[in-house]
Amino acid sequence: xxxxxxxxxxxxxxxxxxxxxxxxxxxxxxxxxxxxxxxxxxxxxxxxxxxxxxxxxxxxxxxxxxxxxxxxxxxxxxxxxxxxxxxxxxxxxxxxxxxxxxxxxxxxxxxxxxxxxxxxxxxxxxxxxxxxxxxxxxxxxxxxxxxxxxxxxxxxxxxxxxxxxxxxxxxxxxxxxxxxxxxxxxxxxxxxxxxxxxxxxxxxxxxxxxxxxxxxxxxxxxxxxxxxxxxxxxxxxxxxxxxxxxxxxxxxxxxxxxxxxxxxxxxxxxxxxxxxxxxxxxxxxxxxxxxxxxxxxxxxxxxxxxxxxxxxxxxxxxxxxxxxxx
Numbered sequence: 001x002x003x004x005x006x007x008x009x010x011x012x013x014x015x016x017x018x019x020x021x022x023x024x025x026x027x028x029x030x031x032x033x034x035x036x037x038x039x040x041x042x043x044x045x046x047x048x049x050x051x052x053x054x055x056x057x058x059x060x061x062x063x064x065x066x067x068x069x070x071x072x073x074x075x076x077x078x079x080x081x082x083x084x085x086x087x088x089x090x091x092x093x094x095x096x097x098x099x100x101x102x103x104x105x106x107x108x109x110x111x112x113x114x115x116x117x118x119x120x121x122x123x124x125x126x127x128x129x130x131x132x133x134x135x136x137x138x139x140x141x142x143x144x145x146x147x148x149x150x151x152x153x154x155x156x157x158x159x160x161x162x163x164x165x166x167x168x169x170x171x172x173x174x175x176x177x178x179x180x181x182x183x184x185x186x187x188x189x190x191x192x193x194x195x196x197x198x199x200x201x202x203x204x205x206x207x208x209x210x211x212x213x214x215x216x217x218x219x220x221x222x223x224x225x226x227x228x229x230x231x232x233x234x235x236x237x238x239x240x241x242x243x244x245x246x247x248x249x250x251x252x253x254x255x256x257x258x259x260x261x262x263x264x265x266x267x268x269x270x271x272x273x274x275x276x277x278x279x280x281x282x283x284x285x286x287x288x289x290x291x292x293x294x295x296x297x298x299x300x301x302x303x304x305x306x307x308x309x310x311x312x313x314x315x316x317x318x319x320x321x322x323x324x325x326x
Contacts, residue, residue: 042078045293052306065144070117074289116151248299259288
């Protein structure tokens with residue numbers, strides 16, 4: 001009788017010694033429900049960002065092109081990667097091809113594209129704050145779209161090269177149908193650490209240090225001078241707006257770095273790492289996709305106005321794309 005009850009609690013019986021059966025318990029059910037709530041929140045918030053920037057003409061700026069790229073990446077994480085990760089903690093196990101393509105290839109590609117988008121955002125803010133007179137000529141919408149496209153293409157190519165062994169037929173014929181784990185060697189981990197984390201984060205930090213040094217010097221100049229001319233007042237307002245955007249995006253970048261650091265911890269300790277959907281490091285980084293739109297909602301008034309228009313279905317009215325948001 002005891003043996004029968006133990007079998008009922010298991011999702012499936014072990015296929016062989018390499019497979020690990022998963023217990024179904026109230027705690028596991030609660031965790032799975034919580035994770036699905038995070039997935040739903042991630043999809044809804046990032047979908048609002050994508051709709052807002054795509055629909056309202058006033059938001060068709062070069063900076064928002066990079067934000068849109070980041071939001072699309074976060075949306076795909078919520079639609080494809082996070083549900084697959086949750087499924088690994090339930091009684092449904094993805095097939096080998098689903099695991100390899102959806103969780104690892106797509107997941108790693110979205111990570112790389114997110115990092116690339118962060119770098120592009122940093123460059124955009126650097127030019128806007130440090131060389132504002134040349135911003136409109138250097139950072140155009142066309143160039144922004146080209147940079148975003150190249151970022152996504154390079155991300156796909158890079159991760160195909162990194163995961164070529166994992167996507168081989170040898171892995172696909174692994175007898176354990178439950179297993180959806182990727183063992184990343186120390187050498188591959190170091191290469192990925194340098195390309196995906198160290199170099200981009202170094203560039204981001206250097207650029208933002210320069211941005212805030214310039215911002216502090218500008219603030220001191222503005223405090224020491226009385227602004228009397230209307231045109232000069234307008235110039236100051238523009239600078240404050242640029243700095244507000246830089247501060248908000250700086251918070252996004254900081255949260256991104258904090259969420260990504262634990263994933264690369266084992267590589268710094270000269271260890272191999274086993275990546276799977278139940279890994280706390282993977283989920284911490286995935287939750288960054290949930291935090292980004294929350295930061296927009298807290299610091300971007302235009303995003304809050306856009307949400308009100310979308311939720312109230314005013315977006316369905318003719319000419320709503322011309323609504324003044326900013």
